[in-house]
Amino acid sequence: MLGNKILDELSSQIKAVSTEADLTALWHKYLGREGIIKAQIKALAQLPLEEKRQQGPLWQQIQEQAQALFDTRAAEIRATNEEAAWQAEAQSLGLVPVKLGHLHPITQTIRKLNELFIRLGYSIMEGPEIETDEFCFQRLNVPPDHPARDMQDTFYLEEPNVLLRTQTSSIEARVLANYAPPLKVVCPGRVYRNETVNKSNHFIFHHYQGVVVMPKVSLVDLFGTFTALFQAIYGPEVKIRFRNKYYPEVEPGVGPDMQCFNCHGTGCSVCKGVGWIEMGGAGLIHPKVLTMAGLDPREWHGFAFGLGLDRWAMASYNITDIRTLLGGNLGYKPYHHENIV
Template sequence: MQSQIRKLHDKYHAELAKIKNLKELEALRVQYLSKKNGEITNLITQIPKLSIKAKKSIVPQLIALKKEVEETLANKKTELNSKKSQAYRDLTIPLPKAHSGHLHPTTQIIREMNGFFRYHGFSIGEGPEIEEVEYNFRRLNLPEGHPATDLQDSLYIHEPDILLRTQTSSIETRILSNNQPPLRIVAPGKCYRNETNSSTNASFFYQYQGFVVDKEVNIQHLKYMITKWFQFLWGEDVKIRFRYKYYPEVSPGLGQDIQCTFCKGKGCQICKYRGWIEMGGSGMIHYNTLKTCGINPEIYTGFAFGVGLDRMVMTKFGITDIRKLYGGQIVYK
C-alpha cells in the first residue's frame, strides 16, 4: 500500500498542476476526496484489513496525504478566485457614468452660448470685475457728469476712479483699446449695481456681452446674429421683436425682447403684464466709442449687444424668482 500512496501522491500533484478553473478543481476534489468513491477514501476503507504493524506505518501516511490534498485544493481555489477578481478590476473596462449632480443653470447657458458663438467665429473675452471708471464709463461715451452714470447707482470701491463693474461693456472697451479690427468677441461675466433685491432684480447678476468690429458692418448683421442666437436658445418658433432704444455707447440703439415664455404673451408677473420680456440692448457702436478706444470710425464700423443672463436662465428653466438662482436652494433640474 505504501507504493499505492506514493503513486497516488504523484498522480494528484500532476493533475493539480493542469487545473485552470474552479469547475475542474471541484472535479479533482470529488475524484480524490469523495466519501463514496474518492481514491483516497477507498484506501482509507482498506485500513481495517491491515495488520497492526502495517497500520502503524500506513495510517499516518494516509492522514498526511489527505491533509495535503485538502490544503493544496484550498490554496488552489484561493488562487483561482484571486485571478477571477483581478479580471473584474480591469481599469480599461468602461463603466456607466456616476451621477454627481449637475452644473448651475447659469453655467449651462454660458457654455451653450459660448459654443454657439465659437461656431460663428467669435472668441471668448474676459476682464476684471474691479474696474476703472475710464473703461466702465468714459470710453463708452459716458463723460463725467453724464446722467446715465448716476442712474446705474454704481458700487464704488475708491471714489471716483475704482468700482465694481456695472456692465460687461467694460470688457469691450478694454479689448477695443488694446486690439485692432477685425474683432469678434463675446464675454460672459458678473456685474454689480446698487439695486434692491426683488423677484426680477438683484445687486449681483450676470451679463453676456458681444461685439463685432470690421469694415462695412451694418445693423442687418446685428439683427441676423441676435435672431439666430435666440432661435438657438428657445427654438425656431421663438417670437422676437426689436425696439428703438437709447444707449449712450451705441447709435442707433435697439432693445430686443422675446414673447414671455410663462404666459405666452397674455401678461403675467414675470413680464410685468406686458407679454414680452426684455432680453437686453444692442446697437451700432457709437462713433465716439470707437474713436476713444483708438479705432478709426471712418474705416471701421461695428455692432454690440448685451443681455441679462439671469432673465435668460429664468425663462429657459421656468424659474419665477431671480433670488432663487443664487440662494443655495436646488429649485431647478
C-alpha cells in the same frame, strides 16, 4: 495525474456553491478527515519508501491548492453577502439612489452661448470684476456727470475711480483698447449694481457681451445675429421684437425682447403683465467709442450687445425668480413647464 483530476472536479463544484454552509460541506468532502484528498494522503503510508518520497510532496501541493480554492470562494461569498445586507438595510431605511448633480443654469447657458458664438467665428474673452471708471464708463461714452450714470447704481470700492463693474461693456472697452480690428468677441461675466433684490432684480447678476468691429457693419448684421442666437437657444418658433433704446455707447440703440416664456404673451407676473421680456441691449458702436479706442469711425464700424444672462437662463430652465440662481436651494426643476400666474 489523479491529483489534478481531483482539483479540476473541486474547481467546478466550488463555483456552484453560493452559501457558507454548502462551502463547509464541500470542504469536508475534500479536505475533511475522511475527505477525498486526505484519503489519498493517508494511502501514501502503504506505498514503498521511494514512491512515498516522490508522491508525498505532490499531494501536499494538491492539498494546499485545494485549500486556496476554498479560501478564495469563501471571500467571494462573504463580499456578496455584505453587499446584499447593505442593500437590504438601505431599502429598509428608505434610501433613494444617489442623484448626481448638474451644472449651474448660468454655467450651462454660458456654455451654450459660447458654443454658438465660437461657431460664428467669435473669440471668448474675460475681464476684471473690479474695474476703473475709465473702462466701465468713460470709454463707453459716459463721461463723469453724464446723466446715464444714474441708470446704474454703482458700488464703489474707492470713489471715484475704483468700482465693481456694472456691465460687461467694460470688457468691450478693454478689447477695443487692446486688440486691432477686425474682431468678433463675446465676454460672459458677473456684474454688480445696487439694486433692490426682488423676483426680477438682484444686486449680483450676469451679462454676456458681444462686440464686432469690421470695415462694414450695419443693423441688419446685428438683427441677423440676434435672430440666429434666439433661434439657436429657444428654437425656431421663438418670437422676438426689437425696440428703440438709448445706451450712450451705441447709436442707434435697440433692445431685443422675447415673448414671455411663462405666459406666451398674455401677461403674467414674470413679464409684469407685458407679455414680453427684455433680454438685453444692443446697437451700432458710437463713433466716439471707436475714436477713444484709437480707431477711425470712417474706416471701422461695429455693433455691440449685452445680454441679461440671468434672464436667458431663467427662460431656458423655466425659473421664475432670479433669486433662485444665487440661492442655496437648488430645488427648482430645470425642465418643468408649469406656468405660474
